[in-house]
Amino acid sequence: MKNLESLDQNFIKTLLDNVPQQIEELYVPKNKNDKKTLGLISVAKEKNIPILFNKDKKLSAIFKPSVVKDINFLEKLIDQKKNSLILILDHVMDPQNVGSILRTALAADVDAVVVSKNRACHLTETVRKVSKGASEIVPFVIVNNIKYVLKNLKNLNFNILGCDGTAEKNYYECDYKMPTAIIMGSEDIGIKPNLKKDVDDMIRIPMNKQIESLNVSNACSVILFEARKQRT
Numbered sequence: 001m002k003n004l005e006s007l008d009q010n011f012i013k014t015l016l017d018n019v020p021q022q023i024e025e026l027y028v029p030k031n032k033n034d035k036k037t038l039g040l041i042s043v044a045k046e047k048n049i050p051i052l053f054n055k056d057k058k059l060s061a062i063f064k065p066s067v068v069k070d071i072n073f074l075e076k077l078i079d080q081k082k083n084s085l086i087l088i089l090d091h092v093m094d095p096q097n098v099g100s101i102l103r104t105a106l107a108a109d110v111d112a113v114v115v116s117k118n119r120a121c122h123l124t125e126t127v128r129k130v131s132k133g134a135s136e137i138v139p140f141v142i143v144n145n146i147k148y149v150l151k152n153l154k155n156l157n158f159n160i161l162g163c164d165g166t167a168e169k170n171y172y173e174c175d176y177k178m179p180t181a182i183i184m185g186s187e188d189i190g191i192k193p194n195l196k197k198d199v200d201d202m203i204r205i206p207m208n209k210q211i212e213s214l215n216v217s218n219a220c221s222v223i224l225f226e227a228r229k230q231r232t
Contacts, residue, residue: 026041
């Protein structure tokens, strides 16, 4: 995959702090001397990243984008980390949502985000941009069959949770301290019925009855931070 460019300071800082080896070059305008920019330059120098000064060039980073992972990567990850937290997105198509979810996933210590090969938003440039750099850190796994993944996780004693507004159990009543997979469906059709068969508990986010549901990225934030709270 060809190198990409980011002009977003938050994106650049996330790369510098976590995966500086993916940054090829940092471009800085000669007259740019605000505190945040100077901080980025200082970190880049510490990590031996080439810095190019150009009065006509906006602050930007040229970076090697992360590559998507496959089922083999996911299986190795789960084998190496015995108490994994996996987020599975079923038919979530909007790149803005997927980008926001990746940012939340990084903040909440999610080990991997899994989507299907078909009828799913993948790791597009828009997703990367919205994620503010999280897309370069959180493993993004594309699989042929989510149901196959769920069956394997069940065999490994994962607790599989599915979010649905009609569920009886509240999200905070679950135990997230064990190996856990959380499935989030699209806002229009939710989790497919054939996947619900492999779910251990359907959970809901209790809310004011004047609103039907949360945006899927907001719902992910609520549930994932509950998982993080219990795990830390």
